[in-house]
Amino acid sequence: MPPDNDRLTATFSALADPTRRAILARLTLGETAVGKLAEPFDMSLPAISKHLKVLERAGLIARGHDAQRRPCRLAAEPLHEVSDWVATYRRFWEQRLDGLEAYLRETQATPPARTRKKRTNARKSR
Amino acid sequence: MPPDNDRLTATFSALADPTRRAILARLTLGETAVGKLAEPFDMSLPAISKHLKVLERAGLIARGHDAQRRPCRLAAEPLHEVSDWVATYRRFWEQRLDGLEAYLRETQATPPARTRKKRTNARKSR
């Protein structure tokens, strides 16, 4: 059972938003309070608070307590899982398309239709 | 300009679904027609068709033509970008929590409150 499907889903979902990725990037500079995290964004505090909740539920951040502040810090373990998952595809992007297969792929992303027939119906415009 | 924000967003969104990840996994075995791809899933053809469109728009698959079949194949380049993105966080999960900082983190996920004050209000249960 690799990483756990639901965990991966939660992680990818959390990462599928530029605001949340920017928050993670910011947290690489160190623990940061919500207000500070919010500053760079043209967005209300509650919106940021929601994003933080998503990140927290994905295990990508953890939060502390400091008076009325709730400092966030990066929790990178789920990214480790992403790294492992994506690594299983490495050979598919490293594979420097070479040989006949590469030739075929490059010259005919769509093969020129083996035995292409007449095409009786004109295609409707879309 | 790292990878491109929108591209990363599209990629992570596409990956944030277990059906789509399973489709990608299947495609590591080779080019496959839509019907074949659909078989393992308890889901209608149109649903799979939609998933494929999401993957295609994210650049994670490419499609050919073979008679009435539309064979799909893996296109891993966006995963390369994911790999690069996630690699920038590697030190945060490799950082084998050691020394005082690690001690603090492990024994007190929440620091015992520097100058913790009385705590006048009992916290409501949730």
Add this chain to the structure above:
DNA sequence: TTCATTATTAACTTATTGGTAAAATAAAAG
């Protein structure tokens, strides 16, 4: 031409997401 196969599009439903403004809560400070 007609039929069978393969896949997509259309129309619709329901759930989730991302945002808002306003109210509530928590803790510190006056």
Add this chain to the structure above:
DNA sequence: CTTTTATTTTACCAATAAGTTAATAATGAA
């Protein structure tokens, strides 16, 4: 106690996502 600061919760809305069934399209075969 009252006020200020920091953050979350609630209630709401619009847009998107994921699924369905029914209809349409494209191709090959009879």
